[in-house]
Amino acid sequence: MRKAPLEIGVTGGIGSGKSIVCRIFSCLNVPIYDADKRAKWLTVNDLDLKSQIVTLLGESAYDSDGTYNRTYVAQRVFKDSALLTQLNQLIHPKVHEDAADWLKSKLHVPYVIREAALMKKAGDQNTLDFTVLVTAPLDLRISRTLARDPHRTAEDIRAIMQNQLSDEERQKFADFVIDNSADSPLIPQVLTLHNHFLEKAAH
Ligand SMILES: CC(C)(COP(=O)(O)OP(=O)(O)OC[C@H]1O[C@@H](n2cnc3c(N)ncnc32)[C@H](O)[C@@H]1O)[C@@H](O)C(=O)NCCC(=O)NCCS
Numbered sequence: 001m002r003k004a005p006l007e008i009g010v011t012g013g014i015g016s017g018k019s020i021v022c023r024i025f026s027c028l029n030v031p032i033y034d035a036d037k038r039a040k041w042l043t044v045n046d047l048d049l050k051s052q053i054v055t056l057l058g059e060s061a062y063d064s065d066g067t068y069n070r071t072y073v074a075q076r077v078f079k080d081s082a083l084l085t086q087l088n089q090l091i092h093p094k095v096h097e098d099a100a101d102w103l104k105s106k107l108h109v110p111y112v113i114r115e116a117a118l119m120k121k122a123g124d125q126n127t128l129d130f131t132v133l134v135t136a137p138l139d140l141r142i143s144r145t146l147a148r149d150p151h152r153t154a155e156d157i158r159a160i161m162q163n164q165l166s167d168e169e170r171q172k173f174a175d176f177v178i179d180n181s182a183d184s185p186l187i188p189q190v191l192t193l194h195n196h197f198l199e200k201a202a203h
């Protein structure tokens with residue numbers, strides 16, 4: 001009997017469908033750690049991190065009510081990969097610490113999922129048992145993201161993509177791939193993986 005749950009990473013670029021895939025896993029009672037969402041929470045609630053971000057990006061990184069000004073930060077960092085690296089270096093250790101704390105309350109389940117766009121860059125694959133890559137054609141990812149995020153332009157989305165690994169690079173470390181193109185239903189693919197992970201966790 002394993003002492004801890006299996007840890008599965010779900011990764012993919014902007015608009016690939018990580019969140020929707022994780023929502024399906026969540027319906028199967030699998031706990032999900034959403035690294036993007038937690039990173040945003042930490043930027044506001046971890047005061048040490050907040051002051052480091054102000055030192056790096058200036059007071060404009062936060063609105064007067066203390067909200068993280070994501071539009072401002074996105075405009076700065078997705079155009080300047082060196083600055084993005086510096087921001088990552090502040091945020092990622094905090095996210096790793098937070099994820100480790102989260103895992104401590106999930107010891108009773110067969111497996112958990114960590115959802116993150118930056119799996120390889122963040123070094124997450126070293127602690128994961130398996131990695132699942134969610135893919136979709138680039139144009140479809142752009143159109144889905146435009147429909148979801150009306151405040152972004154196609155140019156913004158391409159700038160973000162340029163700061164992310166390509167699917168080809170992600171395939172090198174992925175154990176499984178979920179095809180999220182228009183004609184490929186997600187639920188059967190998730191169910192197959194779910195059964196596989198349950199089996200792995202039992203042995
Ligand atoms: C830059 C920020 C302010 C943009 O916020 P915004 O709400 O506009 O976008 P959102 O967070 O939804 O991200 C949009 C897309 O960019 C991706 N993305 C986010 N951060 C990064 C990054 N550091 N490198 C590459 N892609 C990133 C997301 O996965 C998503 O696909 C925010 O993403 C941020 O603070 N990122 C740095 C923290 C981080 O690395 N988060 C990733 C998980 S650890």
Ligand SMILES: Nc1ncnc2c1ncn2[C@@H]1O[C@H](COP(=O)(O)OP(=O)(O)OP(=O)(O)O)[C@@H](O)[C@H]1O
Pocket residue numbers: 012013014015016017018019020021036117144145147148180181182186
């Ligand atoms: N198979 C699909 N059919 C229709 N819409 C989809 C499909 N997959 C994803 N979408 C939609 O496309 C958008 C992007 O998907 P999602 O938010 O899951 O991507 P993501 O990989 O989590 O993106 P990000 O990295 O930006 O957080 C969402 O609005 C989602 O509802």
